[in-house]
Amino acid sequence: MIFAGPFLPSNSRLEDVNIIHVHPCLSAVIPMLQISTFANRSFLAPRRGPYPSPCDSFGRPNRLSLPSSAQAQLIKEDSEHSGFFAHTAMTSEKTDGEDPVGPPIQSMQLGVYRVVTEIPAPFSPHAQWKRAKMMFPTMTRLVKDVYGISPWMFFFCLVAELWCKSIEPSLSLYLSSRILMIIEDGLKTGSPDGAAISRAVGLRMICLIFTTVVERERDHVESKMSDRLATKLLDYVLRSKLATDLTGVQANVSSAQFSEHTAWFTFKSMLDSTFCMTGALAQLFYISSTPLLSTGHGPAFTLLSLAHPILNILFKRMLWMQAYIVEANDPHFLRMKGLRELSEPKYRQDVITGDVVQHIIREFRRAVKLLGDADMSEPYWQYERTSGAVSHIVTELAGDVPILYYAGNAIMDPAGFSVTAFSTLQQSDSLLSSTFHTILNNVHTMTRRLVSVKAAYDLEEVVHKKSGNLPYPPLGRPREQGMAFELNNVSFSYPGTTAHALNNITLSIKPGQLVVIVGSNGSGKSTIIKLLTSLYDATSGSITIDGEDIRNYRLADLRHATAALTQDHHLYPLSLRENIGLGNPAHVSNVEMIRAAAKQGGADGLISKLGDGFETVLEHPRGMQYGIDVSKGDGTLLGEALEKMTKEADVSGGERQRLVASRTFMRFTSGAVKLVCVDEPSSNMDPEAEWRLFKNFRLVREGKTMIFVTHRFAHLTKHADLILCMKEGSILESGTHEELMALDGEYCKMFEIQAKAFD
Numbered sequence: 150m151i152f153a154g155p156f157l158p159s160n161s162r163l164e165d166v167n168i169i170h171v172h173p174c175l176s177a178v179i180p181m182l183q184i185s186t187f188a189n190r191s192f193l194a195p196r197r198g199p200y201p202s203p204c205d206s207f208g209r210p211n212r213l214s215l216p217s218s219a220q221a222q223l224i225k226e227d228s229e230h231s232g233f234f235a236h237t238a239m240t241s242e243k244t245d246g247e248d249p250v251g252p253p254i255q256s257m258q259l260g261v262y263r264v265v266t267e268i269p270a271p272f273s274p275h276a277q278w279k280r281a282k283m284m285f286p287t288m289t290r291l292v293k294d295v296y297g298i299s300p301w302m303f304f305f306c307l308v309a310e311l312w313c314k315s316i317e318p319s320l321s322l323y324l325s326s327r328i329l330m331i332i333e334d335g336l337k338t339g340s341p342d343g344a345a346i347s348r349a350v351g352l353r354m355i356c357l358i359f360t361t362v363v364e365r366e367r368d369h370v371e372s373k374m375s376d377r378l379a380t381k382l383l384d385y386v387l388r389s390k391l392a393t394d395l396t397g398v399q400a401n402v403s404s405a406q407f408s409e410h411t412a413w414f415t416f417k418s419m420l421d422s423t424f425c426m427t428g429a430l431a432q433l434f435y436i437s438s439t440p441l442l443s444t445g446h447g448p449a450f451t452l453l454s455l456a457h458p459i460l461n462i463l464f465k466r467m468l469w470m471q472a473y474i475v476e477a478n479d480p481h482f483l484r485m486k487g488l489r490e491l492s493e494p495k496y497r498q499d500v501i502t503g504d505v506v507q508h509i510i511r512e513f514r515r516a517v518k519l520l521g522d523a524d525m526s527e528p529y530w531q532y533e534r535t536s537g538a539v540s541h542i543v544t545e546l547a548g549d550v551p552i553l554y555y556a557g558n559a560i561m562d563p564a565g566f567s568v569t570a571f572s573t574l575q576q577s578d579s580l581l582s583s584t585f586h587t588i589l590n591n592v593h594t595m596t597r598r599l600v601s602v603k604a605a606y607d608l609e610e611v612v613h614k615k616s617g618n619l620p621y622p623p624l625g626r627p628r629e630q631g632m633a634f635e636l637n638n639v640s641f642s643y644p645g646t647t648a649h650a651l652n653n654i655t656l657s658i659k660p661g662q663l664v665v666i667v668g669s670n671g672s673g674k675s676t677i678i679k680l681l682t683s684l685y686d687a688t689s690g691s692i693t694i695d696g697e698d699i700r701n702y703r704l705a706d707l708r709h710a711t712a713a714l715t716q717d718h719h720l721y722p723l724s725l726r727e728n729i730g731l732g733n734p735a736h737v738s739n740v741e742m743i744r745a746a747a748k749q750g751g752a753d754g755l756i757s758k759l760g761d762g763f764e765t766v767l768e769h770p771r772g773m774q775y776g777i778d779v780s781k782g783d784g785t786l787l788g789e790a791l792e793k794m795t796k797e798a799d800v801s802g803g804e805r806q807r808l809v810a811s812r813t814f815m816r817f818t819s820g821a822v823k824l825v826c827v828d829e830p831s832s833n834m835d836p837e838a839e840w841r842l843f844k845n846f847r848l849v850r851e852g853k854t855m856i857f858v859t860h861r862f863a864h865l866t867k868h869a870d871l872i873l874c875m876k877e878g879s880i881l882e883s884g885t886h887e888e889l890m891a892l893d894g895e896y897c898k899m900f901e902i903q904a905k906a907f908d
């Protein structure tokens with residue numbers, strides 16, 4: 150059970166976050182923290198500004214994410230800390246992994262949770278400047294992107310923010326103090342000036358109405374800008390990610406997490422920080438320069454009002470003010486949770502047929518007993534409680550110091566006491582406190598978010614597999630001939646690993662041959678296919694296609710000439726028509742071709758049974774329907790509505806494989822395919838479907854070299870021109886079925902094991 154903080158955006162999907170598994174209690178905490186956002190226009194504001202908002206201007210929770218290298222470190226140090234729990238302790242983590250990014254991290258145990266945070270670096274102007282310089286190009290590019298969406302909307306946002314964050318709070322403060330002053334004067338003289346009071350109240354009302362209109366319009370425009378920026382950036386990220394080949398994926402370079410609204414939130418944080426700063430300066434100027442307020446006390450009062458937010462920041466431990474990771478690591482707590490999950494419908498059948506109900510209850514009680522009084526409350530609260538009692542009391546008292554100061558002065562010098570000044574200074578205390586918090590929070594979140602935005606922009610720099618210049622098929626080559634391969638001493642290790650998946654493979658595949666690769670698990674069968682289909686380059690040795698080094702050909706041409714079908718291929722979250730049609734994008738709407746391909750893949754029957762036929766969407770994009778505080782089958786009408794909404798057509802595993810295979814048959818309609826690689830695509834198919842599939846492949850083999858990987862010999866090996874029997878990354882035996890049987894070696898042994906089953 151792991152989750153990452155401070156918060157996930159309400160519109161984020163689980164796969165958008167770096168560390169998955171979001172703690173359910175987070176949803177309970179967010180509204181509580183949202184309540185604490187400060188109403189800075191209140192007439193007589195509460196004494197103490199609350200914590201800075203963890204939400205953006207749309208009320209959506211902020212989101213931060215850790216750099217992937219930090220995760221790697223955390224995962225790495227997992228083992229070092231297992232078994233360490235049930236007390237509060239802080240240890241510094243080593244960050245000596247490869248490619249360390251960001252500040253060092255520290256881990257602490259809070260009850261049943263381990264919490265990992267960054268250790269804030271001591272303030273260093275040089276380091277800050279370096280960091281700012283590093284982020285400057287990202288900031289500039291972001292501002293340009295936002296401006297590019299709509300210049301007038303951009304300027305409207307600037308002006309609206311300037312009004313709402315800088316001008317309006319000071320103006321409000323001025324107007325409310327003016328109303329109070331007139332009232333106070335009236336009380337002193339015994340004849341209140343009704344006209345002046347009405348004018349001042351009217352002005353304040355106008356200001357309030359104007360601000361409300363500006364805010365509404367601003368929210369409207371910002372929401373549009375946010376969506377447009379999101380789609381612009383998503384388009385960019387999509388293009389970059391789709392261009393990333395397996396080498397990049399394997400090296401984890403395309404895993405930059407990017408929630409669609411991150412860029413806008415970053416821009417907003419930049420605006421907010423700037424205008425909050427100018428707003429704070431305006432307030433300070435007003436307090437210290439207004440004669441009524443500055444009767445010797447304004448500046449002192451101003452300084453004292455800053456004590457509370459400063460002490461709060463220095464001493465109050467607030468987990469959500471920083472990026473953090475929480476992991477429930479108490480074994481008894483985890484066991485208790487695991488046992489509790491066994492009551493979910495998913496496990497019903499196993500639990501009932503396994504007759505384990507009593508065991509689960511007994512073990513659950515045992516885990517609860519062993520857990521004892523270990524603190525299970527949310528880590529945010531536990532973290533807050535780790536701050537010392539003295540600093541806590543001092544911080545809270547600091548909030549009252551400005552008022553105590555003023556009250557003391559009122560006793561010493563009653564003539565200089567003014568209720569208006571008292572109230573205005575009290576308001577400004579709250580206002581400054583809140584502004585201060587907002588600035589700090591914004592600067593902090595902006596810095597973190599800029600890292601995500603930079604990661605998204607950096608996707609452009611991902612090193613892709615190099616492409617050669619030679620066209621394929623080479624000019625003058627007979628069009629109806631399959632690919633020919635020569636592998637010479639080929640060895641291969643996957644990126645980031647040292648173990649050889651393939652060892653000194655030497656092999657020759659003639660054009661149009663039907664090759665079958667067999668061998669034990671992990672022997673390198675799929676890896677050979679990945680090299681032949683140019684997903685990876687050999688680590689050493691050479692591979693040629695039609696006598697030319699494979700790396701010299703244009704990658705796009707090779708991909709066009711290759712059809713691959715493996716058990717790792719998936720259905721797309723699109724209609725079945727597109728799922729099959731995309732085998733040949735040029736004919737994605739050609740129903741006749743798609744129907745024929747579906748027949749060859751054995752999927753025609755199942756498609757006709759589905760209500761929407763070829764338009765059925767089996768895989769919907771994730772997270773498109775969800776309920777809050779409602780669950781399917783909870784007995785409410787809402788629960789029932791959710792159930793109907795999320796009910797999707799589904800097919801069996803074997804039927805899925807038939808659909809994916811149909812896409813490969815559609816691919817043949819391009820006429821360009823010269824190599825077909827089929828890697829165990831029929832593991833879930835019934836014997837007849839499997840037999841038909843291989844038969845249909847053999848029927849279209851003309852002009853193509855076909856390579857099959859299989860564990861089931863029956864349908865293929867007797868038709869094979871060449872069988873490769875692999876073991877531990879090497880080719881142990883090669884030849885036809887008869888030749889290998891005559892060898893009486895590994896192949897013969899495997900064949901006989903399968904044949905014996907039928908004796």
Ligand SMILES: Nc1ncnc2c1ncn2[C@@H]1O[C@H](COP(=O)(O)OP(=O)(O)OP(=O)(O)O)[C@@H](O)[C@H]1O
Pocket residue numbers: 399643646649650668669670671672673674675676677
């Ligand atoms: N993406 C990867 N990263 C690192 N190592 C990998 C990767 N894929 C496979 N390997 C390793 O490479 C070796 C060969 O794997 P490969 O998938 O080619 O075996 P296989 O013969 O196809 O196995 P199976 O019959 O189980 O499908 C194995 O030791 C495997 O663990």
